[in-house]
Amino acid sequence: MKPKDEGKIAEIYAATLVLVKEQGLAGITMSMIAKKAGFATGTVYIYFANKEELIVKLFEKCSTDYANDYFAGYDPSSPFKVAFHTIWMNMLRYSIEHFDELVFIEQCFHSPFITDETRKATKERLLPWRELIERGKKEKLIKQLDASWIMLFVRGSVRDLVKHCTYNQLKITDTFKESLFEMCWDGIKD
Amino acid sequence: MKPKDEGKIAEIYAATLVLVKEQGLAGITMSMIAKKAGFATGTVYIYFANKEELIVKLFEKCSTDYANDYFAGYDPSSPFKVAFHTIWMNMLRYSIEHFDELVFIEQCFHSPFITDETRKATKERLLPWRELIERGKKEKLIKQLDASWIMLFVRGSVRDLVKHCTYNQLKITDTFKESLFEMCWDGIKD
DNA sequence: AAGATAGATGAATAATTATTCAGCTAAAAG
DNA sequence: CTTTTAGCTGAATAATTATTCATCTATCTT
Known part of the structure; x- marks a missing residue:
């Protein structure tokens, strides 16, 4: 089996923080976060149940x-x-x-x-x-x-x-x- | 013809402010604003082109x-x-x-x-x-x-x-x- | 090296929300 | 009092966004 890459959580967090700083909480979407972090939208849902x-x-x-x-x-x-x-x-x-x-x-x-x-x-x-x-x-x-x-x-x-x-x-x-x-x-x- | 009720703008503003205070900008929708102000969603669009x-x-x-x-x-x-x-x-x-x-x-x-x-x-x-x-x-x-x-x-x-x-x-x-x-x-x- | 398992993908679907619009209503004009 | 016009309604539609899932892939186990 492939192990979960826990480093991805940090990348998701980092991407979210940058986006919120730039756009505000009102301006961010899950796909924006995934894109900024550099992977597919669905991947975010492996680490977090939802937004x-x-x-x-x-x-x-x-x-x-x-x-x-x-x-x-x-x-x-x-x-x-x-x-x-x-x-x-x-x-x-x-x-x-x-x-x-x-x-x-x-x-x-x-x-x-x-x-x-x-x-x-x-x-x-x-x-x-x-x-x-x-x-x-x-x-x-x-x-x-x-x-x-x-x-x-x-x-x-x-x-x-x-x-x-x-x-x-x-x-x-x-x-x-x-x-x-x-x-x-x-x-x-x- | 029926005149525009400019007072409605103030009501829309007031409703928006209360909702943003309570929920944040990320948490408000046009229908919430209309409901809070006490009229139909469409009415908001008579006074404002969009959100x-x-x-x-x-x-x-x-x-x-x-x-x-x-x-x-x-x-x-x-x-x-x-x-x-x-x-x-x-x-x-x-x-x-x-x-x-x-x-x-x-x-x-x-x-x-x-x-x-x-x-x-x-x-x-x-x-x-x-x-x-x-x-x-x-x-x-x-x-x-x-x-x-x-x-x-x-x-x-x-x-x-x-x-x-x-x-x-x-x-x-x-x-x-x-x-x-x-x-x-x-x-x-x- | 092959099988098994869980992560990764991104297009498809579901859910939510913005926006429109056909029909309705109230007030001004004549 | 009738007509006319523009506001009002809220269900219907469009747009956006969240979430899922069939498929593919990487890596661990044996």
């Missing part, structure tokens, strides 16, 4: 990758600002390097494919980030605002900046990154 | 309304921080009161319906906002960063916060608004 399963599985993959990346090198015992900086930079790096995944996740959030439970699970993966913010509040280093607001303030500003830079093909330098960090930090610090 | 025209016209309407609202009560001769506050509050108010339009515009940006020219035109409507930021830089009141970055920093943070509050049905109080404003302001001030 919905493909989208949902890709969403879950992106969502967990995203959360893992968030906490790379994060040491909860380090000083607050250091820890915050680590996660902030991870967030920025992920947004830049996996821009198509960022767009895909965002589009899925407003689509019939993703259920409320999935949405909730996605948020829960960022719990350590929330806990860090709470710690910053306790240590009186940042403003005494709801942790969600702080998190959204930070993420929202990073996201829109990365979008702008990506669409306008602007190189994001280290100096630029530190300037952005400073904006975020100044915004939340006590 | 694309409907989406594009609605996008343009939302986009101009948005830009107009941005500058309501804006007096360029007032002190920088006052002017900034006015526009910032307009942005927030619009995002809250016209949340479905916000979602719709965002979805359209990543869709096959909107062309690059339309995207560009949308940005150009916010020119006075850019000019205000440049003025703030000249007056050394805000950081010497690219005006686009400042604008995106502000808009991104506001957008994600409004999304969160809307989806979680949190009431946005005046105190809350001023707290958010302060975060933004602290982030960009020199």
Whole structure:
């Protein structure tokens, strides 16, 4: 028997992400995905039962990758600002390097494919980030605002900046990154 | 002869916005729109040649309304921080009161319906906002960063916060608004 | 090396959705 | 009040897209 080529799943995912970035979730079809990935339409159905399963599985993959990346090198015992900086930079790096995944996740959030439970699970993966913010509040280093607001303030500003830079093909330098960090930090610090 | 009921256009628009907010651009059909608006599918085609025209016209309407609202009560001769506050509050108010339009515009940006020219035109409507930021830089009141970055920093943070509050049905109080404003302001001030 | 099994193909079919249109209705004009 | 015109309807049709499947192919097993 011929073994399943698991590498094809990655190719299907990659093709889907590129197409969604270019056309949006509303603009993609299964045959477009197959063509972009370089094989026949029917092949996609060997790996995924249908379009919905493909989208949902890709969403879950992106969502967990995203959360893992968030906490790379994060040491909860380090000083607050250091820890915050680590996660902030991870967030920025992920947004830049996996821009198509960022767009895909965002589009899925407003689509019939993703259920409320999935949405909730996605948020829960960022719990350590929330806990860090709470710690910053306790240590009186940042403003005494709801942790969600702080998190959204930070993420929202990073996201829109990365979008702008990506669409306008602007190189994001280290100096630029530190300037952005400073904006975020100044915004939340006590 | 029977006159065209121009009010129907508004009903079609409203139905479309609600559906896109609930289902995303990928999840809506012409019959869903007609049903939601309360009349027959064919009627939609009396007012719009096809689905694309409907989406594009609605996008343009939302986009101009948005830009107009941005500058309501804006007096360029007032002190920088006052002017900034006015526009910032307009942005927030619009995002809250016209949340479905916000979602719709965002979805359209990543869709096959909107062309690059339309995207560009949308940005150009916010020119006075850019000019205000440049003025703030000249007056050394805000950081010497690219005006686009400042604008995106502000808009991104506001957008994600409004999304969160809307989806979680949190009431946005005046105190809350001023707290958010302060975060933004602290982030960009020199 | 031959048989067996599961992957790969892409044209055929099914399902969904966009769009049309023949008949119907309401309002304006005369 | 009648005519006329254009809006309205929703079932019918066209177009698009998802999904299947008969056939072919590659590779594993013995």
